[in-house]
Amino acid sequence: MARLHGDRATARLSRPGGPALTAYALLAAVVWTTGVILAGAVAYLLIFPINGLLRTTSDARPTALGVIRPVLVAGSRTAGVIAQLDASAADALLGPNRWQRRLADLTESRAGVVDAADAERRRIERDLHDGAQQRLVSLAMNLGLARAGLPDLPDEAKQVIVDAHEQAKEALAELRILVRGLHPAILDDRGLDAALSGIAARAPVPVRLRVDLPDRASPTVEAVAYFMVTEALANVAKHAEASRAEVEVRRHGDVLTVAVTDDGIGGADPSNGTGLTGLAHRVYSVDGTLSVSSPAGGPTVVSAELPCVS
Incomplete structure (x- = not known):
């Protein structure tokens, strides 16, 4: 509807624009033609004076300039007005071309899809945390109580309870990892600083974390930053052979x-399937930019710039 309204407004604007431009163009042509004719006539008379019209060359020069100068000034100003009107009419009639509008629509649609996907991940995380995870916690507790409080059971029954208890605890641990991978609740509750502190504490190598965020970003951008750091530190643990890493986040x-830096062996290449390709896709999904510096021998620096909308 908005686009249709804009097209109608443009159509109304264009109807008087055509005759006005034509009139100004004709006026400019007349003024310039008059100026050229006068200049030519005066030049001819200066070269070939005619008795009775121009007595002397010295008398003719100020007269000629006095006649021609206003005409040429008027022609120049008229041409300037026409140029301005023509540019305004072009902007009103043409505006953004079809491909520019299509690109803008696609960019807006992609942003909506990314936001919707992030919102859906948060919803699934809440459902798993409040539903399946709580039931598994209750099941593991009951099996633990049964394992400790029923000493008179046959050995085979005890073994069944022990196995079930261990499997329930393993399932609970796996579910917690899955929930954290979907969208950590701490990210929504306490922000990016607290969420990254948890990642740094669980990392297999010592991580120095520096966060300077005077204001929070949008939930989608925070999620991209969180998962970027998560994946980058996972790559450090798997491939870098590093003894330490550093994470710096600033707005x-x-x-x-x-930025994630490690003192490993370097040589990281996105084409080798080291996880950098997926990381780049996350960054590009919010129109961010990703850069990787990883010379042989290290250090490796993976940095991203994310458009930050509060």
Whole structure:
């Protein structure tokens, strides 16, 4: 509806624009033609004076300039007005072309899809946390009580309870990892700083974390930054042979900068399937930029700039 309304407004604007431009163009042509004719006539008379019209060359020069100058100034100003009107009419009639509008629509649609996907992950995380995870916790507790409080059971029955208890605890641990991978609740509750602190504490190598966020970003951008750090530290543990890593997150105006550095062997290449390709896709999903510096021998620096909308 908005686009249709804009097209109608443009159509109304264009109807008087055509005759007006035509009239100004004709006026400019007349003024310039008059100026050229006068200049030519005066030049001819200066070269070939005619008795009775121009007595002397010295008398003719100020007269000629006095006649021609206003005409040329008027022609120049008229041409300037026409140029301005023509540019305004072009902007009103043409506007963004079809491909520019299509690109804008696709960009907006992609942003909506990314936000919707992140919201759906948060919903699934809440459902699992409040539903299946709580039931598994209750089941593991009951099996633990049965394992400790029924000493007179036959050995085979005890073994069944022990196995069930251990499997329930393993399932609960796996579910917690799955829930955390979907969307950590702490990210919504306490923000990116607290969520990254948990990642750093669980990392297999010592991680120095520095976070400077005067204001929170949008939930989608925070999620991308969180999972970028998670995947980058996972790559450090799997491939870098590093003894330490550093994570730095800062916000500068409307840009959130995330950098993960390690002192490993270097040589990280996105084409080798080291997880950097998936990381890049996450960053690009919010129109961010990703850069990787990983010379042989290290250090490796993976950094991203994310548009930060509060």
